[in-house]
Amino acid sequence: MDMKIQSTVPEAITELLRAHQITPTSQRVKVAGILFAEPAHFCAEQVYVRVNADDAEVSKATVYNTLGLFVARGLVRQVFVEPGKVFYDSNTKPHHHFYDTGSGELTDIDALGVALHELPPLPADTELDSVDVIVRIKRQFKTRRV
Amino acid sequence: MDMKIQSTVPEAITELLRAHQITPTSQRVKVAGILFAEPAHFCAEQVYVRVNADDAEVSKATVYNTLGLFVARGLVRQVFVEPGKVFYDSNTKPHHHFYDTGSGELTDIDALGVALHELPPLPADTELDSVDVIVRIKRQFKTRRV
DNA sequence: GTTAGACTTAGAACAATTCTAAGCCTATAA
DNA sequence: TTATAGGCTTAGAATTGTTCTAAGTCTAAC
Ligand SMILES: [Mn+2]
Ligand SMILES: [Mn+2]
Ligand SMILES: [Zn+2]
Ligand SMILES: [Zn+2]
Numbered sequence: 001m002d003m004k005i006q007s008t009v010p011e012a013i014t015e016l017l018r019a020h021q022i023t024p025t026s027q028r029v030k031v032a033g034i035l036f037a038e039p040a041h042f043c044a045e046q047v048y049v050r051v052n053a054d055d056a057e058v059s060k061a062t063v064y065n066t067l068g069l070f071v072a073r074g075l076v077r078q079v080f081v082e083p084g085k086v087f088y089d090s091n092t093k094p095h096h097h098f099y100d101t102g103s104g105e106l107t108d109i110d111a112l113g114v115a116l117h118e119l120p121p122l123p124a125d126t127e128l129d130s131v132d133v134i135v136r137i138k139r140q141f142k143t144r145r146v
Numbered sequence: 147m148d149m150k151i152q153s154t155v156p157e158a159i160t161e162l163l164r165a166h167q168i169t170p171t172s173q174r175v176k177v178a179g180i181l182f183a184e185p186a187h188f189c190a191e192q193v194y195v196r197v198n199a200d201d202a203e204v205s206k207a208t209v210y211n212t213l214g215l216f217v218a219r220g221l222v223r224q225v226f227v228e229p230g231k232v233f234y235d236s237n238t239k240p241h242h243h244f245y246d247t248g249s250g251e252l253t254d255i256d257a258l259g260v261a262l263h264e265l266p267p268l269p270a271d272t273e274l275d276s277v278d279v280i281v282r283i284k285r286q287f288k289t290r291r292v
Numbered sequence: 293g294t295t296a297g298a299c300t301t302a303g304a305a306c307a308a309t310t311c312t313a314a315g316c317c318t319a320t321a322a
Numbered sequence: 323t324t325a326t327a328g329g330c331t332t333a334g335a336a337t338t339g340t341t342c343t344a345a346g347t348c349t350a351a352c
Contacts (some may be wrong), residue, residue, distance in 0.1 A: 025348090026297065044339080047205075059301045064340065083232045084308070084339055098268070101275055120255060122244070122283055129247055129282035131245060136275035137268055171317095190308080205332050210309065228341075230308060249325065 020073040027051075027058045031066045035076060039091035041106040047088065079106065081134055096133035109135065166219040172244075173204045177212045181222060185237035185251040193234065225252065227280055242279035255281065 008121065013032045017024040021055060024032075034050045042050075048063045067088050070076040079087040081099045087106055094111040149227040159178045164169040170178075180196045181188065181255045186197075213234050216222040225233040233252060268274060269290045 001222050004347085027300070054165060061302075062300055063299080068341095071196075080229055081151065081196065083226055084230055086339085088228045100269075100272065107269065113190075119281060122281075123246075123253065125286050126244075126246065126283040127286045129284045132278075132279045132280045133315080134280075135268075137272040138275045140271050140273045169329080173331070207310085207333075208331055211331080214310095232308085 014126060016075070020075055022075075027062050028069075030058060032070070032075075033087065034091040035070070039089075041079065041087045042128060043085050043087055055134055062138065065128050077095050079132070079134075081106065081136075094131075096135070098135050098137055101136050101138050104137075109133070152264050162221070166221055168215060168219055168221075173208050174212050174215075176204060177209060178216070178221075181216070181234065181236040185235075185254065187225065187233045187235050189231050189233055224282075225278070227252065240277075240282070244281050244283055247282050255279070 013036065014024040015027060016036070017032060022028060030051050031047060031091075034047055044060075044063055044067060047067065048058070048060055051058045052064065054102065071078055071088070073144050074092060075090075079089050079090045079094050079097060081087065081097070082104070089106075091108060096109040096111065098107040098109060100107075119131075159175050159176045159182065160170040160183070163174060168174060170254055177193060180193055190206075190209055190213060193213065194204070194206055196262065197204045197209065197292050215232070217277060221236075223238050224233050225243060227233065227243070235252075237254060242255040242257065244253040244255060245251075246253075248276070265277075281285060
């Protein structure tokens with residue numbers, strides 16, 4: 001069963017964490033509250049800023065620890081689109097991404113199921129881990145009418 | 147025209163660089179010699195080590211400058227599969243990758259042309275830059291016969 | 293109440309990359 | 323020939339994102 005948060009009610013979040021074998025500390029609940037308010041793509045720094053929007057209460061180390069834990073428990077998934085910055089994606093359903101190379105924004109693409117069909121066989125003695133499709137896009141040059 | 151190196155003959159490399167508006171300095175020819183000996187996936191550090199296999203003659207700064215220049219001129223392409231490490235791919239034909247999460251090895255997959263067909267329309271006012279497909283694989287668990 | 297283990301934290305350490313600013317090389321112009 | 327200018331290379335410093343360390347805090351069970 002694929003649990004999803006309906007509201008930002010702390011109890012629901014607490015539940016979600018417990019369901020994934022994570023003891024719901026106040027810091028973890030805060031981080032989860034940000035990630036699961038809606039499907040989103042945040043980097044660690046963005047989570048850190050949001051989680052401390054009022055007063056600073058969660059350290060950067062804890063943000064990283066928590067994100068790492070959520071990844072390990074499958075609550076969140078990492079997306080690599082650029083060197084030196086990881087995005088944490090609270091949509092864990094199989095899907096792909098548009099990446100706007102100008103703004104750095106990620107947008108979801110529903111999984112196609114098609115790419116897989118046409119894949120060559122995996123190398124010997126290996127099994128599939130995941131398929132990531134990143135469609136890099138850029139803002140269009142102003143085209144002059146011909 | 148899509149020029150490719152047949153041998154490691156310096157003259158051919160010099161030609162290739164000139165054809166891409168790059169003045170062929172000794173350092174650039176060395177770096178190109180490593181990248182284009184055969185299609186390969188190197189990170190900057192690997193290029194640095196290889197280029198200085200005998201005696202140290204090319205600085206790390208120059209390796210990065212050169213790789214950046216080759217990317218800008220389309221001689222080489224970057225692949226992002228992990229945070230904090232860029233691979234430089236001397237195969238610039240459209241293609242995709244297997245990524246062995248255990249060994250960190252990249253293997254080419256001939257472009258399918260399929261993923262594209264099933265893509266949703268691009269967001270408004272954007273144009274396609276590139277499509278990267280990364281198939282993450284892992285060494286198979288020893289399966290016991292049932 | 294104690295205690296053990298899990299959790300959090302500030303700051304140091306780290307790794308990949310980029311920047312800086314000074315020297316070098318080479319092609320052309322005097 | 324020698325000067326000059328631009329592009330190129332370089333060592334090392336700086337930056338960035340992330341992980342590590344070691345000490346303190348919390349909490350749940352005894
Ligand atoms: Mn997503
Ligand atoms: Mn490749
Ligand atoms: Zn779930
Ligand atoms: Zn070419």
